[in-house]
Amino acid sequence: MESKPRLNFVDRRLIRQCIHCGLCLPTCPTxxxxxxxxxxxxxxxxxxxxxxxxxxxxxxxxLRRHIDLCLDCRACETACPSGVNYGQLLEHTRELIRPGRNSKNSKTETVARELVLNRTFTSGPLLDAAGLALRTYQKTGLQRVIRQTGLLKRVSPRLGELEQMLPEMQGGVGRSSVPRFVRARGKRRYRVAFLSGCVAAQIFGGTNQATVRVLVANGCDVITPDGQGCCGALHVHTGDRKTARDLARRNIAVFEEAGADYSIVNAAGCGSTLKEYGLLLADEPEWAERAGEFSGRVRDVTEFLASIDLVPPTGELHKRVTYQDACHLAHGQRIREQPRQLLRQIPGLELVEMAGSDTCCGSAGIYNVVNHDVSMQILERKIESVLATKADILAAANPGCIIQLMHGLRKRGVAMEVAHPIDLLDRAYHLT
Ligand code: SF4
Ligand code: SF4
Structure with a gap:
């Protein structure tokens, strides 16, 4: 039976850990x-x-408004001298106050949550159908017509604005998927299992393929297990830990079956959640140990590649690149240097730092939809920092950040490429 949510003993201890010093305030985007x-x-x-x-x-x-307005970016955790695990506090608080449990206007929000998070994100066939519909809309030119005529904006300005946020979906109308198994090039060094993601697999299939190619080039047998699904990150962040736990159990069982040395993920938000499955299932005796074991094997792809003897890329990429730290890499997983290290290994590439690279871009899961105006203010500041670097390419290691940054640049009429670091590494491997 699902236990009654409460701020437990650990949460109360975390709250007491806050010494009210305020050192976190300047780092907080909201x-x-x-x-x-x-x-x-x-x-x-x-x-x-x-x-x-x-x-x-x-x-x-x-209370609900101020808690909802938090991005869960965890920049405050990095700044905190007292070790307050703010992310855990926030997620438990959201579980207590989440719509559908106490909210007055719970009906609409419950329906939206049910349709998007609980039905579509958790169902492979529904996700495939939604992905196909969006790619068809984009690749057949319908999107161009809708945008040129401003039809959607006339029907609903809000819907028109949200439509503008749709990213360019990689590949054609058909989804660019990855094979279930790809053998290592040369001598096998590792057997890894790849989490291909839910929404990311629909939008960034090309980046997934690049990830597998780079791993294979580095001596990995790569298995992408059937039956894997959404990691539950959005559910955890919005306080629906019950659904997140259901998703976690399924993924743990599927990845155990793969028998890999490591589970590799190329999305910062997913990786952070996968690494916290041990915490998520800590109260379930039959799953706690398995979850901890699973989490211990999870590696962000940049973290993994930086930890092995990387096959040096030889193709030259003469581009000025700036790197945006995804919150759930920099603050959630404390991974900052590894993506930069990989980028610096690409011949010809010049890495330039932007001011506040580890400040959130305002994407934060569905934050840019549900708190659109605040998200756009945060994005605007980020784009200023990006443009000041005069970079040719903006690199970010999380699909949500890539979508948000693409939108921010498009709004400013700037044709700067936004790419995952692994896309650039893959390009360098294949440039002659
Ligand atoms: S998680 Fe981010 S937005 Fe929320 S309080 Fe901390 S720094 Fe501010
Ligand atoms: S930095 Fe840490 S201890 Fe200081 S106010 Fe923020 S959360 Fe509290």
Whole structure:
């Protein structure tokens, strides 16, 4: 039976760990744009304490608004001298106050959550159908017509704005998928299992193929297990830990079957969640150990490649590249140097740092849809930093960031390429 959500003993201890120093405030993107203590990490922790003490009800609309406005970017964790695990606190708080449980306007939100997160994201056939519909819309020229006529904007400005955020889907109308098994080139050094993702597999199939090619070039047998599904990151971040646990159990069983040395992921948000399956299932005796074991084998693809003797790329890529730290790599997994190390190994590539590279771009799962205006303010600041570098290419290792950054650049009329570092490495392997 699903236990009643509560801010447990560990959460209360975490809350007490906050010494109210405020060192996290300048790093918080929502505090930067909204300027309100209640939209800062310290202010949110005050509100969580009031909730834990029973001084605020989980139904309180103000509480919900300030907690909803958090990006869960975890920049505050990096800044915190006291070791507050803010991400865990936030996710547990969201579980307590999530729509459908206490919210007044729960009906609409519950339907949206049910349709998008619980039905589409968790179902392979529905995801395939949605991906096919979007690729058909884009590749047949229908999107161009809709955009030129401004039809959607006239029907609903909000829908028109959201449509503008659709990224260029890689490949043709058919999905670019990866084979179930690809043998290592040359002598086998590792057997790895690849998490191809749910939405990312529909949009960034080409990056998935590049990931497999790079792994194979580095002596990996790559298995992409059938039956894998959404990692549950969006569910965890929106407080639906029950669905996340269901998804975690399925993925653990599927990846155990693959019998690989490592599980490799090329999406920062997914990797961060996979590495926390041990925490997610800690209270389930029959799964806790398996989850911990599974999490221990998860590697971001940049983390993995930087840890092995990389086959040096020989193709030259004479481009100026700047790198955006995905929050769930830099803050969630403490992976900063490895993607930069790989990029520096590409002959001809010049890596230039942008100011605030580890500040969130405002994507944050579905944040850019549900908190669109704040997300766009955060994005605008990010694009200023990107443009100041005068880079040719913007690299980011997370699909959500890539989509958001592409949108920000398009809005400014800038034709800068946005790519995953692994796409650039793959290009260098194949350039002659
Ligand atoms: S997770 Fe990000 S947005 Fe939320 S309080 Fe921390 S720094 Fe601010
Ligand atoms: S930096 Fe840490 S201890 Fe200081 S206010 Fe922020 S969360 Fe609290």
């Amino acid at each position: 505090y930067q744009v909204l300027g309100s203590e209640l939209d800062s990490p310290r202010g949110r922790i005050y509100q969580m304490k009031a909730l834990a003490d029973g001084r605020i009800s989980p139904d309180d609309e103000n």
